[in-house]
Amino acid sequence: MKTIDEMLHLALLSxxxxxxxxxxxxxADSPEEILQMPPLLWRAIERASAVMGIDEDLMRPPALDAGAC
Structure with a gap:
């Protein structure tokens, strides 16, 4: 929910x-039910995600020093 709140704050979602x-x-009681969201809502999320670069963040390999203290 935090991500969609940020999308709203950035005016990427109405x-x-x-x-x-x-x-x-x-x-939704399960991830499968979330995946049944109407296409117009999915497209809105996809557009906002693209602007925010979320897909690129998820595909980036972890930093070699991740978790190091």
Missing amino acids: PDEHRQISHWIAR
Whole structure:
């Protein structure tokens, strides 16, 4: 939920898209149910994710010093 809140804050999701996505996620009992979100909402998330570079972050290999103290 934090990510979609940030998307709203950055004006990458409209307040209505944010509300609908939040409600969908809150009602879902499983990841499979989240995946059944309507295509228009998925496209909104995909657009916002692309602008934020989320896919690139997830594909980046971990830093060699990750977890080092």
